[in-house]
Amino acid sequence: MTAAIVLALLTQGDPRPSLPSGTSAEFAQAALAVEARLAAGDVAGAREAARALPVRAPKVAWANEESVPAELRNTLKAGFTTAVGRWARGATGFAPTISTSGADLIIDFARVLEAGKDGLPLTTKAEGGVPFRAAIGLSRGKPEQPVTAAELNMEIAYTLGRYLGVPENPFPGSSMYRDARSGLASYWPLREEAIVAGKNLDLADKLRAGIETGRPIGLTSPLLELVKPSFDLGEAPQGGSLSGTIEVKNNGEGPLDLVVKPDCNCFRLPGPTQIPAHGSKQIRFLVDTTQYVGRQDKVLLLVSNDPLRPNIQIPVAFRSKPPFRLIRPGGDNFVVPSTGGSYDLFLFGTEATLKPTSAKLEGVPGKVTIAPWTGPLADPDMQEGATPRKGWKLRIQIPPTLPAGRTDGIVSIGTTSPKLKGLRYGFTAQKGIVPLPESTYFGDVKVGSKASFFVSRPNAPFKILSVDAGPFRVTWRDSKGGWEYVIELTYPGGAAKGDFLIPVRVRTDDPKQPLVEALINGNIR
Numbered sequence: 001m002t003a004a005i006v007l008a009l010l011t012q013g014d015p016r017p018s019l020p021s022g023t024s025a026e027f028a029q030a031a032l033a034v035e036a037r038l039a040a041g042d043v044a045g046a047r048e049a050a051r052a053l054p055v056r057a058p059k060v061a062w063a064n065e066e067s068v069p070a071e072l073r074n075t076l077k078a079g080f081t082t083a084v085g086r087w088a089r090g091a092t093g094f095a096p097t098i099s100t101s102g103a104d105l106i107i108d109f110a111r112v113l114e115a116g117k118d119g120l121p122l123t124t125k126a127e128g129g130v131p132f133r134a135a136i137g138l139s140r141g142k143p144e145q146p147v148t149a150a151e152l153n154m155e156i157a158y159t160l161g162r163y164l165g166v167p168e169n170p171f172p173g174s175s176m177y178r179d180a181r182s183g184l185a186s187y188w189p190l191r192e193e194a195i196v197a198g199k200n201l202d203l204a205d206k207l208r209a210g211i212e213t214g215r216p217i218g219l220t221s222p223l224l225e226l227v228k229p230s231f232d233l234g235e236a237p238q239g240g241s242l243s244g245t246i247e248v249k250n251n252g253e254g255p256l257d258l259v260v261k262p263d264c265n266c267f268r269l270p271g272p273t274q275i276p277a278h279g280s281k282q283i284r285f286l287v288d289t290t291q292y293v294g295r296q297d298k299v300l301l302l303v304s305n306d307p308l309r310p311n312i313q314i315p316v317a318f319r320s321k322p323p324f325r326l327i328r329p330g331g332d333n334f335v336v337p338s339t340g341g342s343y344d345l346f347l348f349g350t351e352a353t354l355k356p357t358s359a360k361l362e363g364v365p366g367k368v369t370i371a372p373w374t375g376p377l378a379d380p381d382m383q384e385g386a387t388p389r390k391g392w393k394l395r396i397q398i399p400p401t402l403p404a405g406r407t408d409g410i411v412s413i414g415t416t417s418p419k420l421k422g423l424r425y426g427f428t429a430q431k432g433i434v435p436l437p438e439s440t441y442f443g444d445v446k447v448g449s450k451a452s453f454f455v456s457r458p459n460a461p462f463k464i465l466s467v468d469a470g471p472f473r474v475t476w477r478d479s480k481g482g483w484e485y486v487i488e489l490t491y492p493g494g495a496a497k498g499d500f501l502i503p504v505r506v507r508t509d510d511p512k513q514p515l516v517e518a519l520i521n522g523n524i525r
Contacts, residue, residue: 020199021257027165028307059099079153090194141182150186164197220254258304289320348391364409435518442522
C-alpha cells in the first residue's frame with residue numbers, strides 16, 4: 001500500500017469512522033481488535049489481527065473438490081463467478097480468484113455437515129495460516145437429498161458473504177438465509193447486503209492504512225440497549241391497526257446506526273435512523289390486521305452497528321378478531337347414518353347488527369333452523385378454549401334420503417348486517433363407506449409403480465373382506481381403528497400397454513353396503 005493511498009484512506013470521509021450498520025458480529029469484533037492494538041501501540045499485533053478482516057482480492061481454494069459429484073463440479077466455477085459479481089454490485093473492486101496455494105479462504109466440501117454445524121462456520125483467528133475456512137454440505141434435508149447446482153451456488157454466495165462480514169439473514173429471499181431443507185428456492189444476496197459488504201471492505205482498508213502509519217483510525221463503537229425485548233399488542237377487529245414503540249438506548253461512545261425490518265407487509269415502519277453516543281430514541285410502528293385472523297406471531301429485525309448484537313429479533317404477537325365466526329365443534333365432515341342426522345353450527349359476530357334472518361342448504365337435502373344460543377364453546381382455529389359466548393345456533397337436519405357416498409354442501413345464511421348480508425359455510429355430508437378419492441390417477445405406470453387411496457366411514461368401524469383391482473396387486477391396512485383403511489396398489493407387470501380405466505371393487509362385512517367401488521386410471525408403458 002503506497003503512502004499516497006494510505007493518506008487518502010485515512011483522510012477520506014468521517015474523521016472518526018464507525019462500524020457499518022448490518023455488519024456481522026465477527027467482522028465488528030475483528031475490526032475493533034485491530035483498532036485496540038493500534039491504540040495500544042502494538043502494530044505487530046494489529047497486523048496479525050487484521051488477517052481476520054476481508055480483502056478485496058482474496059485467494060480462494062477448494063478443499064477436497066473431488067468429493068463434489070462430477071455433474072456438479074463444472075458448475076462450481078460458473079457459480080463462483082456469478083456469486084462474485086452479485087457481491088461486487090455493492091463491494092466495489094471485490095475480485096477473488098481461485099488459488100491452489102496461499103489461500104485467504106478455504107472452502108471444504110463434506111458429504112454431511114457435522115451435527116451442530118448447519119451453516120458455514122468462519123473462524124476469526126488464523127488456523128494453519130488461513131484466517132477463514134468454511135464447509136459446504138453436499139446433502140440436505142432429512143431424509144438426505146443430494147445438493148443441486150442451484151443450492152450449491154447459493155452456498156458459495158453465502159460463504160463469500162460471511163467472508164465479507166455479512167451476517168445470516170433470518171428472513172427468506174436471500175442467499176444469506178439459512179435453511180437445511182432440500183428443494184427450496186435459491187437466491188442471490190440482496191442489494192443492501194452487498195452494500196454492507198462494500199462498507200466492510202472500506203473500513204478494513206482504513207484499518208490496514210492505520211497499520212501502515214502505526215496510528216489508530218479513531219474507530220468508535222456503539223452499545224445498544226433494547227428496553228423492551230418483545231411485544232404483545234393485544235387484540236383488534238380485523239382490518240384495524242395496532243401500534244407499539246421500540247425504545248433503544250445507545251450506551252456506547254460512537255453513533256448507533258439502525259433500521260427496523262419486518263417479516264411481513266403487515267408492519268408500517270420508519271426508515272433508518274441514528275442515535276448519538278449516550279442517546280436514546282423511540283421508534284413507533286403500526287400493524288395492519290386486514291390480512292390476518294386469530295393469533296399471529298411475527299418478528300421485527302433490529303439491524304444496527306452494535307458489535308455484539310448487530311441483528312436482534314423482536315417477537316411481536318397480536319390477535320385479529322374477525323367480524324364473525326362460524327364454529328362447527330365436530331368438524332366440517334358430517335357423517336350421516338341411515339336414519340339421517342342433525343348437526344349444530346354456531347354463529348357469533350362482533351357487530352351488533354349481525355343477526356341471521358334465514359338459512360338454507362345447497363347441494364344436499366335437508367333444512368336449517370335458527371335459535372339464539374348462549375354458552376361456553378371452544379374455537380380451535382382461533383386458539384381459544386371453551387369461553388362464554390352469545391350468538392346463534394343453526395341446526396342442520398339431513399334426512400335419510402341422502403344418497404350413499406360423499407356430497408359437498410353449503411349452508412347459505414342471510415343476515416341483517418349491511419356489510420355481511422350473506423354468509424356461506426361449506427361442508428361434506430358422508431353416508432356409508434366411501435373411497436377417498438373416488439378416482440385415483442396412477443400416471444405413467446411401470447413395474448413396481450404404486451398408488452393408494454382411502455376407504456372410510458368415520459367413527460363407524462367395518463371390515464374389508466377382499467379387494468379386486470384387475471392386474472394390480474393389492475394390500476390394505478387399518479389406519480383409524482377400523483373405520484378407515486389405506487388401500488395400496490402395486491403394478492407387477494404383464495398387462496397390455498396403453499391408457500386404462502379400471503374399477504377397484506372393495507368388499508366389506510356391512511350387509512347394507514357389501515360392495516364399494518373406486519376408479520383408477522393412467523397409462524401402462
